[in-house]
Amino acid sequence: MFIYILQLPLRAKDNNKLNLSYFISKKLASGQKEGFSSTIHTIAIISIAIGLAASIVAFLIMKGFQETVKNKIYGFSGHLVITKFTMSNSQEEQPMNYQIDLYKNQVQYPFIDHIQEYAHKTGLIKTENDVVGVVIKGVGKSFDYNAFKENMVEGEFITFPDSGYASQVVLSRTIADKCEVKVGDNILIHFFQNPPRFRKLKVVGVYETNLSEYYDSKVILADLRMLQRLNDWSDSLAGGLEVFVKDPEKVDDAGVAIGEMMDFDLNIERVSDRYLQVFEWLHLLSRQVNILLGIILTVVCVNMISIILILVMERTQMIGLLKALGARDRFIRSVFVYNGINLVIKGLLLGNAIGLGLCFLQYQFKIFKLNPKDYYMSFVPISWHWEIVLLLNVLMLLIVSLVLLLPTMVISRINPIKAIRFD
Template sequence: MNLSYFISQRISKGQKEGFSSIIHKIAIASIAIGLAASIVSFLIMKGFQETVKNKIYSFSGHIIVTKFSMNNSPEEQPMDYDIDLYKSQHQLPLISHVQEYAHKVGVVKTDDEVLGVVIKGVGKSFDTESFRQNLIQGEFIQFPDSGYANQVVLSKTIANTLKTNVGDDVVVHFFQNPPRFRKLKVVGIYETNLSEYFDSKVIIGDIRMIQRLNNWADSVAGGLEVFVKDPEQVDAAAESIGEMMDYDLNIERVSDRYIQIFEWLHLLSRQVNILLGIILTVVCVNMISIVLILVMERTQMIGMLKAVGASNGLVRSIFVYNGVALILKGLLLGNLLGLGLCFIQYKFKLITLNPRDYYMEFVPISWHWDIVLMLNLVILLIVTLVLLLPTMAIASINPIRSIKFD
């Protein structure tokens, strides 16, 4: 058996009471609290980022293809969407789905309110499964085989402003030559809490209604929304799409269109990384102090070991083994604490949020076991390396003086 490991084990067994026991508990607690705080922070951050991104992606896809235009109007230039990207979407390895859409500006009028809106026209290809997470009441539009559906899905914000519920009718006026209006039935209400981008102005209708209003052919739309199988490969997907597009078409990443919110989400990652750095610093300082205290407490033992011929390396390894044992106990307790708190929040949603400020009603948890493993390894490696610093004091301990040390 390794001699230094054997001595370390005997020391640990003999320190179940007294001052050393308190020091050990403090070391374990500091590591456990640090790891638990890191796990909770990272899993909440990932949950928050993914929740917001998924809401945006479910509404707009990952990539948008439109016709080049210098116009800043919400209404796009018409494009024939029956292109290779649309027809051969299932043959493209990075693409999961492509759907057509078009926007048209209008005014919704009820008996009491008038509100300017943007109608987003979608068709049978619309990914209702991705959008279902936003649907809080009613159902989605039922598209007929011929003609167009006289149905719309309002946001909760617009429905409250217009004092409208599912089953009510709204009249939408379109300012064009000649002016037109349509009486539409509200069949569903959605909520993304992204009022600045969607909820305050967008209602969803049938794209064929917009085609009729704009005198477009059935194969013409405002653009295409492209969904990517892996959001991490959006750039690669955009590049592959660009190789098969005509030069008059514009490819835009949704993350670029809503760059403010994506930059904000990126800033959250930076803040959590800073928090991890602070936690590591505190844990390392604590471990240095604790090991120095243990060295001071065991000065006589160190002197006796040196007197019988033990090298500085052997004595140092005793305290390193002792410190690593404390770290492993702290990691075990930290995992139980951090993952336990995350599980409770994930299951029962005890901590709520103001959706107007945070775009969601409760603190989200996203399970990323690779991140949990990474945090454990980082804390284990860094704190173990830091243990070497205080053990350097062992080299300066004089055996004769230390044996007389009291």
């Protein structure tokens, strides 16, 4: 039989000559549908599938988690913040004239998506039963509601009138619960200044970012023009500017470009530096997932080495017969490499189906829930990054295929005579 195979001029339908070692590996695979070899093949496919599926799920969840937290922060504070430079340690903001060229001519800067003015002021919300300290963030008509609206859970946003200011506020769910107020109620806010002032404002909306330490526990949104009146500022003054860039991955480049064109009395800061602890934590997640990928690849490679060694030992007589017929070690090794690659490809197909299927179910139905107080979100997020899925497939295929060469080295040590007699 093997003499016939070695002498057979194999041709495909397109009359291109086929690889003989690939043909033999294919015949071996088709003849191993039952018995011990079939079990070994199944184990190999399942191990690769589970490894790839776990990698896909881990990376898409990690990306979803990072993007969800970042979008919450960026939607509230922008990517870059421009303020008045000061040497003072005072918590009060130094007003700046925000009508700078960058603000008035945004279209001339292609890397900028949006710019909005803001101001902060501290105060107390007084209710019948409690007093809650808050930070009032004043925003204007330029506020990017589209970036913020996913945080709105009840009511509507502030309606800015053409003249005067809106006597409306948007509270966080945390503050609303503390003050025992709901949408439509009025609250009384006392401001820290001399002489003391207060305003009666209507609650028109409730937001929730679950970032209680940074926003929900202390920040409420109000009309910027109210803070300007309280601070005796002109309409051209604000506490600072929030800059949204088109590509968040190029925030550093945008910051350098903006810094070169600003006056020396202005300071530019990345929002990621303001919330450094959160962003370092997100970076740590990336490192942990990469470590997980390394562990998965190691386990899969060890499994494949063991499986190929078993297949080589099981086909010892065939190897001896091929050597007796004049086949070189390289040729015989390629038979098992092709066999291994075939298992890897089947495992990758199954792994993609499992991994992407689980991600799709979570994305659509949000099956797995989270504690928002600990994870800043109420369910496990999924972010679709097809380039990552493709990279994981290519990485696993290349690494495992290269590892397959190691166990086939034992073929060169097999003696044809002993192999033919092997039982």
